[in-house]
Amino acid sequence: MVTPTARAAATETGGVRDADDDPQGDGRRRFEELLASESRVEPTDWMPAAYRKTLIRQISQHAHSEIIGMQPEGNWITRAPSLKRKAILMAKVQDEAGHGLYLYSAAQTLGIDREEMFDQLITGRAKYSSIFNYTTPTWADMGSIGWLVDGAAICNQVPLCRASYGPYGRAMVRICKEESFHQRQGFEILLALMNGTEEQRAMAQESVNRWYAPALMMFGPPDADSPNSQQSMAWNIKRFSNDELRQRFVDMLVPQAEILGVTLPDPAIRWNEERGHYDFGDLDWTEFSEVLAGRGPANAVRVSRRRTAHENGAWVREAARAYADKQATASAASRASAAPEKIAS
Numbered sequence: 001m002v003t004p005t006a007r008a009a010a011t012e013t014g015g016v017r018d019a020d021d022d023p024q025g026d027g028r029r030r031f032e033e034l035l036a037s038e039s040r041v042e043p044t045d046w047m048p049a050a051y052r053k054t055l056i057r058q059i060s061q062h063a064h065s066e067i068i069g070m071q072p073e074g075n076w077i078t079r080a081p082s083l084k085r086k087a088i089l090m091a092k093v094q095d096e097a098g099h100g101l102y103l104y105s106a107a108q109t110l111g112i113d114r115e116e117m118f119d120q121l122i123t124g125r126a127k128y129s130s131i132f133n134y135t136t137p138t139w140a141d142m143g144s145i146g147w148l149v150d151g152a153a154i155c156n157q158v159p160l161c162r163a164s165y166g167p168y169g170r171a172m173v174r175i176c177k178e179e180s181f182h183q184r185q186g187f188e189i190l191l192a193l194m195n196g197t198e199e200q201r202a203m204a205q206e207s208v209n210r211w212y213a214p215a216l217m218m219f220g221p222p223d224a225d226s227p228n229s230q231q232s233m234a235w236n237i238k239r240f241s242n243d244e245l246r247q248r249f250v251d252m253l254v255p256q257a258e259i260l261g262v263t264l265p266d267p268a269i270r271w272n273e274e275r276g277h278y279d280f281g282d283l284d285w286t287e288f289s290e291v292l293a294g295r296g297p298a299n300a301v302r303v304s305r306r307r308t309a310h311e312n313g314a315w316v317r318e319a320a321r322a323y324a325d326k327q328a329t330a331s332a333a334s335r336a337s338a339a340p341e342k343i344a345s
């Protein structure tokens with residue numbers, strides 16, 4: 001559902017406007033000025049149709065990833081090893097739901113309807129981060145997801161706090177604060193396991209072995225194979241290239257892995273004095289493409305669970321809509337009855 005304000009904003013800017021809607025070029029000049037001065041583009045500003053389209057795609061995919069991302073961890077809520085772990089995991093999964101909602105709201109300010117985005121997701125037309133198509137067979141996966149997946153998300157998302165589109169950048173500020181809690185709780189789960197029994201240490205290591213490479217792939221294909229990145233960087237949406245962010249992530253992981261006592265499953269990792277960074281080996285992009293193409297371990301189940309949850313929640317949306325309508329009618333009626341008194345006084 002698009003809020004009235006968002007709809008008004010989208011209508012004022014013409015929904016999806018391009019150069020034809022800006023014959024004098026004033027809108028484009030202002031847009032270029034905003035980018036050049038590192039200012040924010042707001043929903044009521046003119047923006048090129050391609051910029052709007054790119055943002056709708058990126059923000060909605062990001063929102064879908066947060067919502068689908070609840071599933072692999074939701075899988076462990078009933079089986080968390082203690083009450084404390086259960087409470088932390090529930091809070092974390094709820095945070096992800098909140099992230100999805102902030103992001104759907106940000107996408108709506110660009111003129112897309114929330115129902116349309118939901119529909120794209122549950123009919124399998126929308127993309128979301130491939131990382132959530134992997135399964136979580138062990139408790140240690142809760143640690144690896146927090147440490148590696150949320151860790152990669154932080155590297156990706158901190159620069160997005162400065163994204164040129166205002167509603168997106170502002171949503172990211174809060175999301176990043178919560179992501180850093182997620183990363184720490186994952187690290188702490190692994191630390192507890194690594195200080196535990198032989199079996200627990202083996203479980204942690206086995207899990208890190210499975211999640212390490214997929215987490216590195218979360219930054220997207222190598223720069224040479226990422227043609228849209230340049231345009232996103234020119235629009236101040238993306239601030240660093242995929243390879244730069246991946247390098248930053250590996251540099252962050254290596255010392256943390258040493259503290260944990262886990263081995264990162266890449267024999268090529270070593271400090272490169274000259275570059276001032278850790279070198280690391282090539283990734284198996286064939287597997288990435290398979291998962292991206294929908295042939296990952298859990299692609300079908302993730303979308304079908306989401307569809308079932310959406311259908312089961314129809315009564316909640318209906319009730320919320322009926323309540324909102326009732327409130328709107330009541331406040332219109334009270335405004336109408338209050339008006340004459342105001343005039344009289």
Ligand SMILES: [Fe+2]
Pocket residue numbers: 066095096099175179
């Ligand atoms: Fe999140």
Ligand SMILES: [Fe+2]
Pocket residue numbers: 096150153178179182
């Ligand atoms: Fe998270």
